[in-house]
Amino acid sequence: DTGVSQNPRHKITKRGQNVTFRCDPISEHNRLYWYRQTLGQGPEFLTYFQNEAQLEKSRLLSDRFSAERPKGSFSTLEIQRTEQGDSAMYLCANQEGSVGGYTFGSGTRLTVV
């Protein structure tokens, strides 16, 4: 499989719990991005990595959110003390080089109840 893989596809959690999502990118693409998308809206940028370095974080990424990309391979996005407002689709994407197109994963749909 040469695409971007995200797990799990769906996650239902109770408010206050912690959740972690995983993204397995295309191995040779060194830029990795996380986006969040709520119903009826376009995806919103959260953060991005160049290899293992996290180079930019959106103001949307509160201190309850943390992302890692150890060794520049897969990435994880953790949300601590989830709130109902965190319910959304979380998308991971890879970019081919610095000016190429993105490949998006199918996303993880989070529902906080």
Place this chain on the structure above:
Amino acid sequence: DAKTTQPNSMESNEEEPVHLPCNHSTISGTDYIHWYRQLPSQGPEYVIHGLTSNVNNRMASLAIAEDRKSSTLILHRATLRDAAVYYCIPGSSNTGKLIFGQGTTLQVKP
């Protein structure tokens, strides 16, 4: 970040060409123009991107105005599977991040 303006929605008949416009008057000289589309419950799918010259690939053509303040995505023969939300996005070559707008919802009628 460059702002874009796209029609909220468009309709097309199957087998006919579709021209999806986008205005990006504040685009910087080094920003590529990206087009992505998104089907319900799926992640965005890359369609095409370009810098100055018109671009063609198996999915679509991209016509970029000479002043780069606007572009048009051309689907040569729309099919029912082309019904999606289409996003036009100036992409920073420095950070690579894409700032999505509302996009254009394309309906294709049989």
